[in-house]
Amino acid sequence: MSKLATMRDAVAELVRDGDTVAIEGFTHLICFAAGHEIIRQRRRDLTLARMTPDVIYDQMVGAGVARKLIFSWLGNPGVGSLHAVRRRIEHADPEPLEIEEYSHFGMVCRYVAGASNLPFFPIRSYFESDIPSVNPNIKPMRSPYEGDDEVYVVPPLRPDVTIVHAQRATAQGDAQIWGLLGCQKEAAFAAERVIVVCEEIVDEDVVRRDPNRTAIPGVVVDAVVEEPFACHPSYAQGYYDRDNAFYLDWERISKDPDACAGWIDEWVYGLENHTEYVERMGERWEALRPGERLSGQVNYGDYS
Amino acid sequence: MSSARPAPEPGYTKNEMMIAASARTLAGERICFVGVGLPNIVCNLAQRTSAPGLQLVYEAGVFGARPARLPLSIGDPTLVSGSTAVTSMFELFAFYLQAGLIDAAFLGGAQIDRFGNLNTTVIGSYASPKVRLPGSGGACEIAIHARRILVIMRQAARSFVERLDFRTSPGHSGDLAHDRSRGWSGSGPTSVVTDLGTYGFDEETGEMTLLTLHPGVSIDDVRSNTGWDPKVSGELGETPRPSDEELRIIRTELDPEGVATS
Numbered sequence: 001m002s003k004l005a006t007m008r009d010a011v012a013e014l015v016r017d018g019d020t021v022a023i024e025g026f027t028h029l030i031c032f033a034a035g036h037e038i039i040r041q042r043r044r045d046l047t048l049a050r051m052t053p054d055v056i057y058d059q060m061v062g063a064g065v066a067r068k069l070i071f072s073w074l075g076n077p078g079v080g081s082l083h084a085v086r087r088r089i090e091h092a093d094p095e096p097l098e099i100e101e102y103s104h105f106g107m108v109c110r111y112v113a114g115a116s117n118l119p120f121f122p123i124r125s126y127f128e129s130d131i132p133s134v135n136p137n138i139k140p141m142r143s144p145y146e147g148d149d150e151v152y153v154v155p156p157l158r159p160d161v162t163i164v165h166a167q168r169a170t171a172q173g174d175a176q177i178w179g180l181l182g183c184q185k186e187a188a189f190a191a192e193r194v195i196v197v198c199e200e201i202v203d204e205d206v207v208r209r210d211p212n213r214t215a216i217p218g219v220v221v222d223a224v225v226e227e228p229f230a231c232h233p234s235y236a237q238g239y240y241d242r243d244n245a246f247y248l249d250w251e252r253i254s255k256d257p258d259a260c261a262g263w264i265d266e267w268v269y270g271l272e273n274h275t276e277y278v279e280r281m282g283e284r285w286e287a288l289r290p291g292e293r294l295s296g297q298v299n300y301g302d303y304s
Numbered sequence: 305m306s307s308a309r310p311a312p313e314p315g316y317t318k319n320e321m322m323i324a325a326s327a328r329t330l331a332g333e334r335i336c337f338v339g340v341g342l343p344n345i346v347c348n349l350a351q352r353t354s355a356p357g358l359q360l361v362y363e364a365g366v367f368g369a370r371p372a373r374l375p376l377s378i379g380d381p382t383l384v385s386g387s388t389a390v391t392s393m394f395e396l397f398a399f400y401l402q403a404g405l406i407d408a409a410f411l412g413g414a415q416i417d418r419f420g421n422l423n424t425t426v427i428g429s430y431a432s433p434k435v436r437l438p439g440s441g442g443a444c445e446i447a448i449h450a451r452r453i454l455v456i457m458r459q460a461a462r463s464f465v466e467r468l469d470f471r472t473s474p475g476h477s478g479d480l481a482h483d484r485s486r487g488w489s490g491s492g493p494t495s496v497v498t499d500l501g502t503y504g505f506d507e508e509t510g511e512m513t514l515l516t517l518h519p520g521v522s523i524d525d526v527r528s529n530t531g532w533d534p535k536v537s538g539e540l541g542e543t544p545r546p547s548d549e550e551l552r553i554i555r556t557e558l559d560p561e562g563v564a565t566s
Contacts, residue, residue, distance in 0.1 A: 026365070026379050026393060027364060027377050027379020027380070028364075028379050028381070051393075052441075071439070072439065072440060072441060072442075073440065073441035074436070074438045074439050075438035077340075077376075077377035077378055077379065078340050078341070078375075078376035078377040078378070079376070081436075081438075086435075086436050089433065089436045090432075090433055090434070090435070090436050101439050101440070102440075103441070103442060103443070103444045103445055104363060104393065104440070104441050104445070105397040105398070105401075105402070105442065105445050108394050108397060109394070112394055123402070123445075124402055124445075124448065124449070124488075125402075125444055125445040125448065126444060126445075127448055127486070127488070128471070128477070128486075129440070129444045129471060129472060129474060130425070130430075130470050130472065131425075131440060131444060178390075179384045180364050180365055180379050180383075180390065181365055181390060181391070181392045181393070182364070182365065182392070183392065183393050185392065186392070186394065235381060237381050237384060241381060242376075242377065242379075242380060242381065244376045244377070247376070247377070290381070
């Protein structure tokens with residue numbers, strides 16, 4: 001059964017006010033277009049979860065869709081700060097933002113616990129750190145087997161909606177990813193509802209020829225959106241490069257609340273959809289196109 | 305508070321001095337957890353000089369990276385192309401880091417104390433911070449599991465502090481018996497390289513100890529940029545300048561545009 005939808009319909013149907021939303025992707029495959037559509041549809045009171053909130057959550061927080069952030073590293077990677085987020089945390093400007101923070105491994109294991117139907121996940125992190133003192137969800141626990149072996153446990157994270165981007169997917173939602181894998185698979189399996197966005201819709205045969213590359217099977221997917229360049233200024237390995245100049249520019253834009261609001265007006269509210277965003281970016285795409293570096297082929301074998 | 309700084313030495317920048325000095329501390333290491341910015345250049349320089357067999361591991365989920373360009377972010381696509389393995393982040397943190405495969409890792413922070421504890425979370429109080437910093441990322445677990453921690457950061461009295469505003473990542477406790485009883489695979493910070501000098505950690509107390517001053521830097525420069533009375537090695541030396549070969553590799557191969565080194 002085809003689950004193809006437009007971004008507008010997928011967000012309208014599957015992302016609701018008050019939801020916990022995870023748009024995952026570690027630097028790679030961050031679906032900015034989905035975040036923009038959530039802003040455009042003026043969702044409110046969302047709890048936004050991501051290991052690294054990145055510029056997309058700075059934009060969403062700046063646009064007022066979120067009341068809470070769950071994260072492990074809060075910055076503009078390689079550049080500096082997320083100023084819209086910082087204004088709300090440091091000055092409650094224009095309103096407070098609740099935060100709940102973990103370490104990277106803690107966040108990953110929250111998704112793993114959520115995806116595996118476990119009540120908690122044990123890790124050897126947080127010893128002699130002040131993090132558990134500001135996050136009571138991180139608790140010490142003694143091993144039931146070796147009593148003097150202490151670990152910390154983190155609770156499962158089960159987003160209402162996870163949105164992941166993939167290089168390619170079938171209309172049924174079988175999604176194939178290469179390059180950095182982040183925790184998209186874990187975040188998708190942990191979620192109640194899943195939207196897969198992709199650069200290209202492909203025939204089922206393409207997926208079946210290379211099943212090792214499938215990160216997320218359609219069985220856990222609710223909607224599939226074909227949206228080329230949906231990750232800009234993040235990237236899709238082999239399709240377009242990370243737009244580092246944009247990340248550097250965002251430092252200046254997000255520092256100034258008016259410039260930040262102006263950017264959202266121009267590039268989100270001012271556009272109907274991501275197709276218009278792609279057209280408006282114009283010749284920028286040419287500079288972001290990588291050279292070719294093909295993988296070899298493997299023989300899966302024919303056993304008929 | 306004085307923040308007097310020595311005049312720069314001719315022929316190389318402060319960052320180039322820090323990079324060269326740090327790369328030498330990686331001599332003979334096999335597997336290193338790399339950060340972006342200076343640590344990335346340090347590790348790539350070490351791979352070409354002091355540690356030819358060095359495998360570069362990035363927290364984004366890459367083992368054995370061979371970056372063809374200077375990555376701005378920790379998740380640059382150049383880290384993937386040509387690497388030995390791409391892993392999920394769960395695998396990277398569980399099987400590589402937590403299981404104890406990582407020999408050395410770089411950390412830095414907004415604040416460090418004399419025992420190498422690091423703050424990357426907040427300046428001021430947690431509930432109403434003066435400055436909200438990025439937080440842990442993987443730092444608090446890297447600090448526990450990597451066999452040794454190498455710190456590279458600029459030195460100033462406001463960052464080298466008597467007391468951290470928040471302890472994100474643990475260093476030494478000041479009590480050697482306690483440190484030995486922790487049962488961690490890591491032994492904590494073993495070296496700090498700043499723009500003023502290089503430090504080790506005292507084997508008895510775990511206290512940061514000034515080992516060498518960079519050329520042109522005086523002990524008074526260090527004192528005026530440290531928030532406590534720094535311990536100084538009885539055999540205080542001078543850091544060897546960056547060699548011509550180190551500078552050539554940095555300038556022509558690793559950072560030709562001078563993004564991180566100027």
